[in-house]
Amino acid sequence: MEKRIRELDVLRILAMLLVITYHFGYEYAAAGLPCFNLFCKTMNYEFGNVAVTIFIVISGGMLYKKYGVIGRGQGECSVKTFYMKRAKAIYPPFWIANLYIPLTMLRHFIVEGNAFFLGSPFSILLTLVGFDGYMKGYGFVTYVFCGDWFVGAIALLYLLYPLLAYCYWKRPAVTLFVLVVLYCLQFLIPAQYDELFNCLPVTIALKFCIGFMLIENLERLKDWRVALVSTVLFAGLTFVDIPGRVKADAIGSVAAIALFAVVFYIAPYLLRFRALSTPVQWLVPLSYCVFLVQHVGIMWVQIASVKIFGRMHWQFTEWNVLALLAFTMVAVVLAAWILKRVSDWSVDRISKFLSCKA
DSSP states (O other), rough: OOOOOHHHHHHHHHHHHHHHHHHHHHHHTTTOOOOOSSBBBBBOOOOHHHHHHHHHHHHHHHHHHHSTTTTTTTSSSSSHHHHHHHHHHHHHHHHHHHHHHHHHHHHHHHHHSOOOOSSOOHHHHHHHHTTTTHHHHTTTTOOOOSSTTTTHHHHHHHHHHHHHHHHHOOOHHHHHHHHHHHHHHGGGGGGGGGGGGGHHHHHHHHHHHHHHHHHTTGGGGHHHHHHHHHHHHHHHHHHHHOSSSSGTHHHHHHHHHHHHHHHHHHHHHHHSSSHHHHHHHHHHHGHHHHHHHHHHHHHHHHHHHHHHHHHHTTTHHHHHHHHHHHHHHHHHHHHHHHHHHHHHHHHHHHHHHHHHHH
């Protein structure tokens, strides 16, 4: 059995926390509520981009470490088995969370007589395959409820993994070079579409393959000189204003890789403290489910807090909003834990049922 890379667990938790604080800060600022810039954005990049980049890099790296080149003597399963395992990992919790959609459709049918309140019923197919949030970014009207665009991006990367892994295995430098060139060519797209930059197929494929490279060079990241250079680079990209369209995604991606190197270096020292290692061990299995429920959890806590503060005649301040962030994190983690338990139970029962039928 492969030894678990615990430093990557710390990075998963970091990405998880960054995506919560980013969306929290974004939603509260959009609602006009006073809020600290809680890892929301810097003058050059947004921490949401950093969080997703780290998660994609880790996903790519761990898949490459586990499976290698599927079907060519490098991996431990066939392409079919690989896809089945990936589908089993991402879809059950996603579908369970999205049970809210048919319930909402039923409510609209009872009240308005129209279940398909957002238009074409074919949009439901995008939810079934996990691409509702991803395609919404391209202007499609969907019934997206949770997962934003991230689930579709991960599903797309899993579909592309056998091809990307083979190309990288055969010609790693050429593969990365081609992806970098294609990435740069995306700047020819009009600036008005920069919000889509971080979820374009080439963008996420490049970050995915960077994960392949990093997983092969983890020992080099244990060098203090690499950590020092990465720290300086991360600080520079965070505090020095850099003009131009590279802010669309490039600076955030480089900052994410630099932060990856820094945290990977210091993680072993952090894990010596049980007060940190125990929560990390408990939270890691919940990271994907946290990504699924965090946006909804943030919105529901915000709606509830606005109503409560209004009735009690309380004023929002940066400090009580900070307390709401702590409460939101607890609520999101609790919801993710419940979702994970229900998902695991459902998959286990279905697997036993199918094995009995076989």
